[in-house]
Amino acid sequence: MELIDNLVLGFSVALTIQNILYCLLGTILGTLVGVLPGLGPLATIAMLLPISFGLEPTTALILLAGIYYGAQYGGSTTAILVNLPGETSAVVTALDGYQMARQGRAGEALMVAALGSFFAGTVGTLLIAAFAPSLSEMALRFGPAEYFALMVLGLIAAVVLAHGSVIKAIAMIIVGLLLGLVGTDVTSGDARFTFGSSHLADGIDFVVVAMGLFGIAEVISNVAGPEEERKVLGKLGLWKLSKEDFRRAAPAAVRGTFLGSILGILPGGGAVLGSFSSYMLEKKLSRTPQAFGKGAIEGVAGPEAANNAGAQTSFIPMLTLGLPSNGVMALMIGALTIHNIQPGPGVMSSNPSLFWGLIASMWVGNLLLVILNLPLIGVWIKLLTVRYRLLYPAIVVLCCIGVFSVNNSEFHVLLMALFGVLGYVFTKLECEPAPLLLGFVLGPMMEENLRRAMSLAKGDPSVFVTRPLSLVLLLVAAGLLVMMLAPAVARRREQAFEESHEA
Amino acid sequence: MSTFKRFTRSFIGAGLLAAGLVAPLMAAAETYPDKPIRMIVPTAPAGGNDFMARIIGQKLQERLGKPVVVENKTGAGGTIGTDFVAKAKPDGYTILFGYIATHGINPAMSKLPYDAVRDFAPITQVAEAQTVIVVNPSVPVNSLQELITLAKAKPGTLNYASAGKGTLPHIAGELFKQLTGTDIGYVHYKGSSPAATDTLAGHTQIMFGSLVTAISHIKAGKLKALAVTGSKRSPLLPDVPTVSEAGLQGFEVAQWYGLFAPANTPKAIIDKLNQETIEVLKNPEVATKFAEQGADVVTGSPADFGRLVEAEIARWSEVSKKANITADY
Amino acid sequence: MRGISDKRDFVAGLMFTTFGLAVAWISSGYEIGSARAMGAGYLPLVLGGLLAVIGLVIAGAALRQGTPSLPRVSPRIDWQPLLAITATVVLFALVIQVAGVVLTTAAVVIVSRLARRGYAWWETLILAAALTAVCVAVFYYGLGLQFPLWPAFG
Numbered sequence: 001m002e003l004i005d006n007l008v009l010g011f012s013v014a015l016t017i018q019n020i021l022y023c024l025l026g027t028i029l030g031t032l033v034g035v036l037p038g039l040g041p042l043a044t045i046a047m048l049l050p051i052s053f054g055l056e057p058t059t060a061l062i063l064l065a066g067i068y069y070g071a072q073y074g075g076s077t078t079a080i081l082v083n084l085p086g087e088t089s090a091v092v093t094a095l096d097g098y099q100m101a102r103q104g105r106a107g108e109a110l111m112v113a114a115l116g117s118f119f120a121g122t123v124g125t126l127l128i129a130a131f132a133p134s135l136s137e138m139a140l141r142f143g144p145a146e147y148f149a150l151m152v153l154g155l156i157a158a159v160v161l162a163h164g165s166v167i168k169a170i171a172m173i174i175v176g177l178l179l180g181l182v183g184t185d186v187t188s189g190d191a192r193f194t195f196g197s198s199h200l201a202d203g204i205d206f207v208v209v210a211m212g213l214f215g216i217a218e219v220i221s222n223v224a225g226p227e228e229e230r231k232v233l234g235k236l237g238l239w240k241l242s243k244e245d246f247r248r249a250a251p252a253a254v255r256g257t258f259l260g261s262i263l264g265i266l267p268g269g270g271a272v273l274g275s276f277s278s279y280m281l282e283k284k285l286s287r288t289p290q291a292f293g294k295g296a297i298e299g300v301a302g303p304e305a306a307n308n309a310g311a312q313t314s315f316i317p318m319l320t321l322g323l324p325s326n327g328v329m330a331l332m333i334g335a336l337t338i339h340n341i342q343p344g345p346g347v348m349s350s351n352p353s354l355f356w357g358l359i360a361s362m363w364v365g366n367l368l369l370v371i372l373n374l375p376l377i378g379v380w381i382k383l384l385t386v387r388y389r390l391l392y393p394a395i396v397v398l399c400c401i402g403v404f405s406v407n408n409s410e411f412h413v414l415l416m417a418l419f420g421v422l423g424y425v426f427t428k429l430e431c432e433p434a435p436l437l438l439g440f441v442l443g444p445m446m447e448e449n450l451r452r453a454m455s456l457a458k459g460d461p462s463v464f465v466t467r468p469l470s471l472v473l474l475l476v477a478a479g480l481l482v483m484m485l486a487p488a489v490a491r492r493r494e495q496a497f498e499e500s501h502e503a
Numbered sequence: 504m505s506t507f508k509r510f511t512r513s514f515i516g517a518g519l520l521a522a523g524l525v526a527p528l529m530a531a532a533e534t535y536p537d538k539p540i541r542m543i544v545p546t547a548p549a550g551g552n553d554f555m556a557r558i559i560g561q562k563l564q565e566r567l568g569k570p571v572v573v574e575n576k577t578g579a580g581g582t583i584g585t586d587f588v589a590k591a592k593p594d595g596y597t598i599l600f601g602y603i604a605t606h607g608i609n610p611a612m613s614k615l616p617y618d619a620v621r622d623f624a625p626i627t628q629v630a631e632a633q634t635v636i637v638v639n640p641s642v643p644v645n646s647l648q649e650l651i652t653l654a655k656a657k658p659g660t661l662n663y664a665s666a667g668k669g670t671l672p673h674i675a676g677e678l679f680k681q682l683t684g685t686d687i688g689y690v691h692y693k694g695s696s697p698a699a700t701d702t703l704a705g706h707t708q709i710m711f712g713s714l715v716t717a718i719s720h721i722k723a724g725k726l727k728a729l730a731v732t733g734s735k736r737s738p739l740l741p742d743v744p745t746v747s748e749a750g751l752q753g754f755e756v757a758q759w760y761g762l763f764a765p766a767n768t769p770k771a772i773i774d775k776l777n778q779e780t781i782e783v784l785k786n787p788e789v790a791t792k793f794a795e796q797g798a799d800v801v802t803g804s805p806a807d808f809g810r811l812v813e814a815e816i817a818r819w820s821e822v823s824k825k826a827n828i829t830a831d832y
Numbered sequence: 833m834r835g836i837s838d839k840r841d842f843v844a845g846l847m848f849t850t851f852g853l854a855v856a857w858i859s860s861g862y863e864i865g866s867a868r869a870m871g872a873g874y875l876p877l878v879l880g881g882l883l884a885v886i887g888l889v890i891a892g893a894a895l896r897q898g899t900p901s902l903p904r905v906s907p908r909i910d911w912q913p914l915l916a917i918t919a920t921v922v923l924f925a926l927v928i929q930v931a932g933v934v935l936t937t938a939a940v941v942i943v944s945r946l947a948r949r950g951y952a953w954w955e956t957l958i959l960a961a962a963l964t965a966v967c968v969a970v971f972y973y974g975l976g977l978q979f980p981l982w983p984a985f986g
Contacts (some may be wrong), residue, residue, distance in 0.1 A: 039975070129910060131802070140704035141960055144690075167890055168841075171848045173748060174883045178855050181876055182580070186693050189668025190862060190872040193855075198616060223947045224910035259945050267700055273927050322719050325702045330696065337715065338554065338793050344719030393944040394963055400924040401971055408978045413925035424914055428907060429844040452690050456662060458570035459868030466580060477967060484900050574978055 003130055010129075013357030014364050019062050023361050024062040030070020032378075037084040037211060039400045041071035042327045057339035058354045062355050062361040065315075068328050069362070072311050073369055076304060077424055078339045080109045081380055082395055083239050084215045085315055086402070089275040089307040091210060092439050095161065095300030096292060103295050105383055110377045111241055114370055116253040120305035124264070125255045125310025128319075129207070129359050133348070135313075144453035145463050149473035150266075151446035154273045156440040157280040158481050163293035164256040166484070168436045172426075176439025177446075186444075189449045197287060199411040201354055206241060208233060208412050211399045211424070212419020213433040219392050220424045222383040249301035252282050254317060260306030264313030267325040272441055274310035275303035284483075293374070313321030320348060542762075544600045547577050551715065551796045555630060555760060558792050558811050563801055571821050573600075579604040579670065589617035593765040597625065598609055602760045605672060606812045611819035619816060625808035626762040627777045627812040629784060630650040632798040633714040633733045634675060634756050635654040637726040637741070639705045647729045647749035649711070651683045658686035663709035664698035665691045672698065674819060675711040675732070675756045677826040682754055702726065713758060714739060715797030720722035730769025732756040739797070759815075760798070761808050777805055838906060845891025852883030916947035932980040933972050937964040 013019065028264045033044040044067050046451045052060035072089070079090035079099035093113065094367045100109040129134070142150075155173060162169035183191040183203030192391060194200035241249070259281065260274035282302040292299050317323040322344030324330035348355045383391075426433055457463035465471045504819055526671055542560050548550045553575060557665060560571040561800045576584035585605040590599035597804075599605075617623075636647065642661075655662055661786035665673035692698035695716050702710040702736050703725055710717070711732070718739055720726040730749045731737050747753040764773060781802045783789060790800050803811075855876055862873030887949050920943045928936045941960040971977045 033975070036970075044975075112913050140700070143704065145699065163774055165890075167840075167886060167893075168921040170843060171883060171886045171890065174879050174886070175848070175851065177877055179882070180874060180875060184668075185872040186667060186691050187870075188863065188872045189691075192862060192872055192876065198579045198582050199837075201582070202577075203852055216917060216921065218847075220910075220913050220947075222919070228960075267697075293515070317700075317807040321703065323703070334550065334554065337795060338792075342719035342722075344723060345718055345724055387946070389945075390955075390959055392947075393941045393959060393983060396944050397940055397963055397967060400921055400928075400940065401967065401977070404924075404979070405971075405975075407578065409578075410572070410925040410929060413921060413928075417921035417925070420921060421914065421918055425847075427574075427910060429840050429847070431844055450875075451870050452692075453870065454870065455688065458659070458688075461867070477610050 007129060007351070007360065010356030010360030012360075013058060013180070013353050014062070016361035019059055019357070020364065022059050022063040023066045023365050024368050026367050027070040027073075027372060030067035030072075031074040031077075031181060031369070031372065033067070034086070034394065036074075037078050037086045037207075037398055039086075039402055039405055040502020041068045042331065044071060045328060045331045052175060052335055054163060057336065057341055057351075058357045059332030060335055060339065061332065061354065061358050061363075065362060066365045066368075069121070069308065069311055069365060069391075069460065072308060073114075073373065076113050076117075076307075077110060077373075077380060080113065080300070081384060082215075082391075082397065083218045085210050086207060086401070088272045088437070088441050089303065089310075091160070091214070091434055092275040092279045092303040092306075093300060094214060095279070095434055096294070096296050099293065099295035100297070101384065105295065107188050107377055107381055108241055108297065109300050109408055110380060111374070112245070112249045112253075112301045114373045114377075115241075116249065116301045116305040117308040117369045118366050118383060119253055120257040120307075120362060121312055121369075124261055124309040125359060125363040125366070127261055128316055128362075129356075130139035132316050132320050135265050136316050139317055140321075141469060142266050143467070144449040144456060145467050145470040146473065147449040148446060148453055149470040149477070150273065150463060151442045151449065151472050153477040153480070154276060154442050155439065156477050156484070157276055158435045158442070159285050159432040159484060160280040160439060161276070163290070164430055164432060164433045168431050172431055172433070172436040175437035176441075177443035179209065179436075180440045180443030181447065184369075186448050187455075194495020195244065196412075199409065203437075203444070204415065204440075205403075205406050205412060206437075206441060207406050208403055208416045209419055210437060211275060211403055212416040213423035213436070215395060215399045216416060216420025217396055217423025217427060217433075220420065221427055222388060223392055237369055245297050246444035252278075252298035252302035253305040255281060255285075256302035256304075256305035256307075260309030261313045262307075264310030264325075265316050267317035267323045268316075271310040271314050271325060274306040276438055277429060279308035306436060308366075315358075315362070315419060317353060319342075319358070322347075338428045361383060386411065414453040528769070535775060536567050536569040538596060539572050540567070540595070541597050542571055542573050542600055543584045543588050544573055544575050545577060545581035546602075546698050547575060551632070551713075551798070552600060552602060552760065554796060555793060555798065558789055559600075559629060559762075559780065559783055562786060562789060563779060565752055566779050566782060579778040580609060582609065582613075582617075585619075586616045588763065588765055589622035591765050593624070594770040595764060595768050595776065597765065598776070599623070599763040600760065601763045602735055603758050606761075606763070607673065607815035608669055608674055608819050608823075612674075612823040617712060620809075620813060621686070623723065623763040624764050624768045624773050625768050625805045626764055626773055626811060627780050628761040628801050628803055628808045629761060629780065630760045630793055630798040631733075631801045632758040632796070633731050633737050634671065634711055635714045635717050635721075635731050635737075635740070636679075636727060636729045636757060637702065637710050637712060637717050637721065638756050639702055639708050640724065640727055642708050642727070643707050645727070645731070647746065647751055649753075650694075650782075654683070654685035654687055659688060659711060660687040662690050662707045663711065664702045666698050666712075667691055667693060667694040669823075670695075671756070671758055672711045673714075674822055674826075676709075678784075678822045679711065679721060679751075679754065680752060681683070681822065681825055695744065711756075713797060718797070739812060740757075758798075759801070759811065761811075773805055835958030839894070841894035842891050843891070844892060845887045848890065850887075852880045852885075852887055854880075856880030856884065871912045912949070913947040917944060919946075920944040930983060932982040932984075933968055934964055934981060935983065937967045957972055 003268055033039050045064050052063055075086045075090045076093045079085045079094035080101055083094050083098040085091040085094045097109045159169045160174050182200055184201050185192050256278035259278050261275045264271045279299055282298045283289045314325045317325050318329040324333055333343050400413055403412050453463055542556055544553050544556045557573050559571045564571040576587050581604050586686055588599035594784055606619045644653050650652055655687045676689055699716055701707045730742045730744050730746045732746050734755055736745055778804045784800045784802050793800055859873040859876035864870030865872045893971030920940050923943055924940050938960045939965050942956055945956045972981055
């Protein structure tokens with residue numbers, strides 16, 4: 001079979017001592033940097049790019065890919081341990097992962113994240129190997145209208161992230177949407193809400209908002225809280241997954257893998273939706289949706305798997321079409337062109353050893369990550385036994401340096417201080433920041449694609465319902481909305497009924 | 504004290520003062536560089552600009568004997584990094600890797616915090632990159648003339664993908680419309696990758712894109728190349744005519760790059776940097792690496808480069824005025 | 833009698849309304865366009881208006897409802913940690929490029945420890961020294977981030 005031949009070729013490339021070592025180096029560096037909030041894979045790869053010039057192209061790519069998924073993994077660790085999500089997907093992991101950590105179940109959370117990621121990585125790799133070219137053709141069917149519909153679906157799903165009041169969650173999503181609009185409007189080129197500052201011309205960076213609302217605000221609340229409440233963090237539990245944990249986490253991971261893989265293929269930014277949609281799906285399917293946001297293990301397993309699967313499949317448009325679906329992929333394309341390889345449809349036939357070697361190394365990298373991280377869990381948990389009064393200055397310093405390094409800009413650090421205060425106020429008003437962040441991420445994409453679709457259709461809005469894919473997505477979104485509002489309406493009527501009964 | 508004495512005294516004083524001011528600068532030029540030089544790249548790490556800047560930086564460092572540190576200060580279409588250099592000390596220790604956006608297009612259409620001509624001392628142009636006119640294979644044309652005919656026959660039905668307002672793919676498209684009198688719509692994207700994606704998928708039909716982005720798709724038959732926009736054919740696409748060969752005059756467009764220092768940097772330092780950079784660019788290894796980014800080495804005197812900047816600003820001002828494009832950063 | 837949760841929702845509602853109105857007001861200065869050809873101000877104007885209305889609904893509901901939900905968070909604002917932590921971040925932003933990573937990290941750690949009374953000063957100093965050492969090793973030497981080590985003189 002051709003696939004087997006190809007995989008054999010791939011593993012013969014990936015399993016040379018040199019490539020294994022660079023893969024290991026990449027995953028270790030990636031994990032370590034990923035753990036530092038704000039210093040995502042983008043910064044690390046950009047820094048290491050010059051080093052990779054001297055390597056063989058396949059080895060260079062293996063190193064960079066290792067950093068990429070290593071950093072994804074490291075990012076989840078910080079989200080779980082100290083509620084610091086350094087990237088979009090980690091916001092979801094933080095929701096239940098951090099709550100698990102507060103209940104002394106950090107070990108279980110980290111372990112389920114590791115195993116879920118490994119499973120998803122394996123499936124994702126197989127998918128790339130078997131279907132990459134046909135999947136990439138499918139991805140191109142997604143035009144502006146389809147992306148708009150997808151973003152609408154994502155925004156409605158965002159409501160599910162909140163476990164409190166639905167209407168406040170909607171308000172927070174809108175606040176997020178509006179914050180996302182700050183900066184130069186892509187369609188018209190006009191500056192919006194920049195107050196004349198060129199620092200805001202490119203909008204507000206995600207890391208600034210996330211670190212402020214989650215990281216800094218959490219530190220303020222924690223320091224203010226009574227000593228004993230903070231001790232819970234340090235409780236050392238047994239970190240073995242119980243049968244019950246496994247029974248709940250495994251199906252969630254499988255579903256997450258499926259969702260994440262599909263969304264990761266879309267070059268226009270579908271991957272960010274992976275972890276959110278998985279969380280939503282799990283919460284909807286669960287018999288105990290009220291446990292979500294309070295340390296539900298499915299809420300960690302599903303999104304983590306989705307995230308990692310998406311990270312794998314986002315290589316598909318890059319390798320087969322030469323289209324980057326995110327900043328990291330753009331850097332990798334840069335790395336390839338430096339080695340005089342033009343990523344695109346030709347790579348698979350002109351450089352089969354590079355193509356299949358990279359794919360095989362992805363699986364090797366995922367395996368190395370699990371081997372590396374399972375023992376590390378013990379070390380991370382030890383970190384939680386550090387007294388909070390010693391830990392929080394470190395968190396604040398890490399946030400500052402991380403945010404500063406995004407753009408080498410002091411302005412962003414000041415902005416983070418503002419979002420920290422805002423986050424604290426939100427906590428006091430019981431407004432949850434997670435829906436805001438999703439609105440923030442999806443808002444600009446939604447607006448851009450909406451206006452792009454309208455301009456391509458010469459202002460005819462029927463394009464959203466005449467294109468079948470877009471219609472299906474919008475129908476799903478509408479269905480979801482009805483499902484969400486229906487229980488609220490029913491409850492209100494029930495309440496009204498009871499009240500009238502009492503009267 | 505007599506007037507004469509007072510005059511002499513102040514004269515000598517002024518002379519001393521002037522000498523005091525000039526001497527360190529002259530001395531600085533002689534010993535330059537005696538500390539690391541920062542080369543600011545106003546665009547993202549690992550992009551084409553960054554890559555070229557790092558090659559030049561590395562080779563300059565070998566020749567000057569002091570580190571040349573490449574720093575990315577990104578934001579607002581290159582404005583943040585450029586403005587940083589405009590306001591830096593004019594001592595030759597902060598220089599800019601500028602390009603057509605920061606010193607050609609942006610000054611032509613936007614109110615900027617810096618003046619592209621008055622705030623800078625040009626050092627030298629370093630490179631030029633070709634642009635290519637591509638269409639989705641579903642568009643039934645095989646030459647530039649056929650495209651113009653089609654656009655005239657069906658006004659308003661074709662769309663070109665722009666990499667964002669005021670980017671070269673956008674403003675080149677506007678120039679094309681003005682020169683050919685055609686009515687083609689535009690759709691803005693955030694950067695050239697998503698623009699290329701939608702042209703590849705056929706959501707948009709035309710793109711005035713960089714050769715390096717388009718080449719693999721052209722070779723794979725996913726995009727049709729109609730013309731390159733330089734004055735001569737590209738060795739990468741020997742069969743594709745230039746725009747003037749294809750019968751369109753006045754459409755020579757190239758993405759150019761060059762080094763700038765803040766205005767008032769001593770001439771001796773500018774000259775030294777000019778000579779050293781030209782030496783670096785003579786290295787065939789550098790030329791090969793540039794070629795991989797789709798760029799050809801182009802050098803000249805500081806004055807040559809200054810003239811290019813002024814000519815480009817004038818040219819794009821006219822195009823954007825006609826097309827009614829302005830933007831603020 | 834109105835419970836604590838209502839007051840909170842009332843304030844939250846007003847906050848949303850104020851924010852929404854401000855956004856709508858600012859965006860009315862941008863090009864609005866029409867639903868068919870949206871300008872830069874179209875979406876923010878619509879969303880700002882919508883947010884203002886939702887805010888009013890939240891505030892209104894808080895006034896009407898009689899049953900207070902159980903407060904999960906203490907409504908008291910703790911000024912000391914709020915100010916100290918915010919000051920820490922602002923201080924970092926102001927001095928990092930001027931003072932370099934060594935002095936900045938040390939200063940930031942010391943200021944952050946003002947967030948609560950009763951922390952031992954010697955513990956603060958040891959912590960500042962240790963964190964500074966780690967940060968310099970990891971970020972300056974390890975990752976080569978772009979900030980100075982020491983203040984620049986001259």
